[in-house]
Amino acid sequence: MIHIDHRSRVPIYEQIQTGFEALVLAGALKQEDQLPSVRSLAKDLAINPNTIAKAYQLMEVSGFIYSLPGRGSFIALDRAALQARRRPEALVRFQEAGFQLKEVGVTKEEASRELARIYAQTSERRAADDSD
């Protein structure tokens, strides 16, 4: 379900979090859907179960998932709620990136063209095809 980049500096537990969020944002996972168990995901990704458990724990405290002891973990939010949650930070990141673009001499026209190109892409879901 989720792709881990072992050579990335982004912590693995964080890649797991953003991975599940991306699945919800892309529509591949819906509210109340069950997540894989810690053990099975750890096995699938060839990752230490402690790391998976840490990711699940963080997603739970953030309210993105909820866990029922003995039954498993489930998506707590629907797509719209998650989008609303992520929007502020996404905007800040976009503003920062835009400012840097301007700073390195990219014109407004070039930036607009780049933005159009991004929105022209059909939302690709990389990891959703193989496993699900």
Place this chain on the structure above:
Amino acid sequence: MIHIDHRSRVPIYEQIQTGFEALVLAGALKQEDQLPSVRSLAKDLAINPNTIAKAYQLMEVSGFIYSLPGRGSFIALDRAALQARRRPEALVRFQEAGFQLKEVGVTKEEASRELARIYAQTSERRAADDSD
């Protein structure tokens, strides 16, 4: 000259690097200009000299500045060269940020408006006014 955010997770030595780059990109520092000495900057920012020295050494290996023992450290690149260097990473960051924006449900029109707002800002250069 440079502002440090001690609460940020970005390492201090990295904030120093991006700080000086921003000064060059903003035109407040030019090629061959001398940087403050390791010790004086350390004193100004209330930071250990070793941390400053680390930032300077990394800026030197990156080719952004050059240091001459006993003489000081100096800007090695002009603004255009620095822009050309930073452009690829800035583009990638912008693309990622744009994709996330789209992912959280921001429409193309809202994104364009945001981008226009960024480019509308007169490039504020804090340090350029009291030109030393």
Place this chain on the structure above:
Amino acid sequence: MIHIDHRSRVPIYEQIQTGFEALVLAGALKQEDQLPSVRSLAKDLAINPNTIAKAYQLMEVSGFIYSLPGRGSFIALDRAALQARRRPEALVRFQEAGFQLKEVGVTKEEASRELARIYAQTSERRAADDSD
């Protein structure tokens, strides 16, 4: 794995860098091989861990290795890529050394003989024998 000359004026952290590069150039270390941990190498060489860490960080920014916090440091380049990187500087050094040789009165024939002697040596790889 690596030998440090404490009497040399070449900084220790630089000797470590060139040491690891030599190991790759000699074939004793390959791409994706793990380097000794900062602490273990520090202990082996009886050198402060900070000095090792400095060497590792510089090798990382140069793209020769990559480090993953909590996991270790690994060779990022294969032998051919490293050779291609080092070739320009090696050529310049050779040209300078050759010019100086000429300057001190060594004839072309003597220089050629010396060069032949260098290339006649079977490439001695010290660390390759007791292959770990």
Place this chain on the structure above:
Amino acid sequence: MIHIDHRSRVPIYEQIQTGFEALVLAGALKQEDQLPSVRSLAKDLAINPNTIAKAYQLMEVSGFIYSLPGRGSFIALDRAALQARRRPEALVRFQEAGFQLKEVGVTKEEASRELARIYAQTSERRAADDSD
């Protein structure tokens, strides 16, 4: 007479030493020729007189020049003697450079061709034309 590279990391006093030696090796200065005074050279090169004095002092202790208080400094060695002196280190440097060349994958043939090119050049003296 001598060219100083202010952006080089080679200490200025060392550039001065090698500069005078190069002039002798090139035949532009001969045994018993007088060197410029510390003050005049310092003025010409726009360098601190202390640095010049340090260079002269080191050249004197090495036996390359001798100083007669009140009269000036003079070349102590003829070209052949200086060549004989410099030869051992030049050879070592050449060997090291040659080994590195081999290490980065340059073939014996390429190295020979490079060496031939060096010896084909007529000994150019850059700084000797303008001032002398």
Place this chain on the structure above:
DNA sequence: GTGGTCTAGACCACG
């Protein structure tokens, strides 16, 4: 005064 190197020791995040 300048930058450069090294040691010592502490604390953090990641797995």
Place this chain on the structure above:
DNA sequence: GTGGTCTAGACCACT
């Protein structure tokens, strides 16, 4: 266990 960051303080070479 791993690497990463920072502080503190010492010593060196160069100008």
